[in-house]
Amino acid sequence: MAIQNISARPPAFSQLTSGLRDILPLAAGVAVYGLAFGLLAAQASMDGLQTGVMGTIVFAGSSQIIAVERLAAGTGAGAAILAGLALNLRLLLITASLRDEYSGRPWWQVLLGVHLATDENWALMHAMRARGHQAGYWYLIGGGIGLIAVWVLSTVAGASFASTVPEPKALGMDFAFTAAFIAILRSLWNGSTMLLPWAGSVAIVLLAGLLTPMDPTWTLILGGLGGAVLAGVLNDD
Amino acid sequence: MMTETWILILGLAAATFAVRLSGYLLGQRLPDHGPWARGLQALPGCLILSLVTYLLMRGGPQEWAAGTVALAVALATRSLPLTMAAGIAAIYLLRAYF
Numbered sequence: 001m002a003i004q005n006i007s008a009r010p011p012a013f014s015q016l017t018s019g020l021r022d023i024l025p026l027a028a029g030v031a032v033y034g035l036a037f038g039l040l041a042a043q044a045s046m047d048g049l050q051t052g053v054m055g056t057i058v059f060a061g062s063s064q065i066i067a068v069e070r071l072a073a074g075t076g077a078g079a080a081i082l083a084g085l086a087l088n089l090r091l092l093l094i095t096a097s098l099r100d101e102y103s104g105r106p107w108w109q110v111l112l113g114v115h116l117a118t119d120e121n122w123a124l125m126h127a128m129r130a131r132g133h134q135a136g137y138w139y140l141i142g143g144g145i146g147l148i149a150v151w152v153l154s155t156v157a158g159a160s161f162a163s164t165v166p167e168p169k170a171l172g173m174d175f176a177f178t179a180a181f182i183a184i185l186r187s188l189w190n191g192s193t194m195l196l197p198w199a200g201s202v203a204i205v206l207l208a209g210l211l212t213p214m215d216p217t218w219t220l221i222l223g224g225l226g227g228a229v230l231a232g233v234l235n236d237d
Numbered sequence: 238m239m240t241e242t243w244i245l246i247l248g249l250a251a252a253t254f255a256v257r258l259s260g261y262l263l264g265q266r267l268p269d270h271g272p273w274a275r276g277l278q279a280l281p282g283c284l285i286l287s288l289v290t291y292l293l294m295r296g297g298p299q300e301w302a303a304g305t306v307a308l309a310v311a312l313a314t315r316s317l318p319l320t321m322a323a324g325i326a327a328i329y330l331l332r333a334y335f
Contacts, residue, residue, distance in 0.1 A: 025318040046242055057250035067249050077244040085252045090284065095260030097280045102261055114257040119288075124317070126281045131315070172329030175300065178292045179307040179324025181285050186311035186320075188282040201283040205290040216295075220287045227283025232276030 019142025038158015116144025
């Protein structure tokens with residue numbers, strides 16, 4: 001069984017390195033956000049050590065930004081954790097959809113794999129696979145290693161050199177991830193069966209965003225789940 | 238403030254890891270064919286599209302125009318770096334000159 005497993009996925013190392021290489025443009029965007037987060041951390045009187053530890057063990061950028069912003073605004077740690085946690089519920093859907101990648105792996109690979117799962121390397125893995133490339137668990141890990149290294153280094157740098165950090169919006173870098181996700185969507189599109197689920201997701205996000213005071217976190221989860229339910233119920237191939 | 242910060246760091250790390258691990262445990266328990274499997278398979282695209290929709294909705298005409306440029310480059314090249322570069326350049330120019 002063990003031997004079979006190894007021979008069934010020979011290119012673990014080459015997937016790791018291609019995951020690491022392919023994540024570079026996304027990692028550049030992450031670095032800009034890391035600097036901006038470091039600036040915020042410094043304003044919340046966090047030092048380089050705290051910033052580095054936080055980036056390593058939380059490793060979820062948007063929730064770190066919300067939580068530290070809340071802490072700096074004077075809410076207690078409890079409320080700040082809740083705000084960050086709400087933003088991270090999306091990660092539940094991400095690791096759930098990675099079940100085939102984790103399945104049958106030793107526990108340490110599962111724990112490493114779930115910790116290193118983020119929007120960027122997860123989306124990139126799906127995009128590459130949709131284009132016919134071999135991209136599985138080790139591709140995800142390679143991307144995750146690149147992202148965590150860049151995230152920790154840039155956030156610590158931002159916290160340490162707070163006064164010289166550029167503002168992402170002034171450079172147009174706030175648009176980096178919107179553009180990246182548009183490119184990834186292009187790769188994920190694989191035919192007209194996705195039309196209704198995707199239209200459903202867009203409609204839900206637009207309606208919830210325009211007509212209700214719903215928090216964006218919940219809008220995203222509702223949009224993602226709504227489209228997935230449509231795909232589950234409608235498509236039957 | 239010092240201990241408050243460490244409580245936040247450790248608490249958010251534990252909560253985030255619990256969410257990530259719960260997704261794994263949930264995924265293992267869902268059936269691997271039928272509606273559940275189809276839904277789970279469609280989930281990545283739907284979630285990313287929801288995120289893009291939200292990001293563009295939060296922006297204005299400049300973001301919509303830059304999004305259109307990014308989409309055109311994505312359709313033409315299917316390249317992630319080129320799409321990112323085009324989108325960033327477009328939003329930078331639109332904000333500077335319009």
